Amino acid sequence: MAVYDLNKMRPDYVSGEYKRKVAAGENLTLARLEAKQGSVTRPHRHEHEEVIFLLKGSWRFHLPSGPVTLYPNHVLTIPKGIEHSSEVLEDVVAIDVCTPARKDWINGEDRALHGDQDEALWAV
Numbered sequence: 001m002a003v004y005d006l007n008k009m010r011p012d013y014v015s016g017e018y019k020r021k022v023a024a025g026e027n028l029t030l031a032r033l034e035a036k037q038g039s040v041t042r043p044h045r046h047e048h049e050e051v052i053f054l055l056k057g058s059w060r061f062h063l064p065s066g067p068v069t070l071y072p073n074h075v076l077t078i079p080k081g082i083e084h085s086s087e088v089l090e091d092v093v094a095i096d097v098c099t100p101a102r103k104d105w106i107n108g109e110d111r112a113l114h115g116d117q118d119e120a121l122w123a124v
Contacts, residue, residue: 002025004021004023006023006032009021011034015114017035017036017038018033018035019033019035020032020034024102025101026101027100028097028098028100029097029098029099029102030096030097031095031096032093033092033096034091034093035059035088035091036091037057037091039087039088039114040085040088041084041085041086041113041114042085042113043062043083043085044084044113045082045083045084046080046081046098046102047080048080048102049078049079049080050078050096050098051077051078051096051097052075052078052096053074054071054072054073054074054076054092055073056072056091056092056093056094057071057072057092057093057094058070058090058092059089060086060087060089061076061078061084062085062086062087063078063084064083069089
């Protein structure tokens with residue numbers, strides 16, 4: 001059992017426009033995230049079921065069934081294995097919950113999905 005105080009936690013800057021605070025349980029991960037307008041997440045899929053609860057802003061998701069735009073108090077559920085991507089239309093604050101737990105959020109392996117794709121080539 002753990003208690004997380006999101007008010008006192010330092011955010012993890014996933015990119016210059018995208019930051020999150022993560023609380024992890026044994027079988028799920030919850031993140032409070034903030035992303036600036038224009039921030040994108042490239043197409044990907046994962047073994048996690050994902051639930052996104054938008055608190056502020058507007059956020060468009062691209063799904064196999066077509067685009068979906070979330071506004072405050074909208075909740076999107078994405079089943080495991082479904083390819084998705086997104087773009088922030090207006091600065092967002094959201095709660096994102098995944099099960100099973102997202103180890104890639106803890107160790108930062110998912111950073112490449114959120115930054116400028118060309119930035120990854122600068123180190124080559």
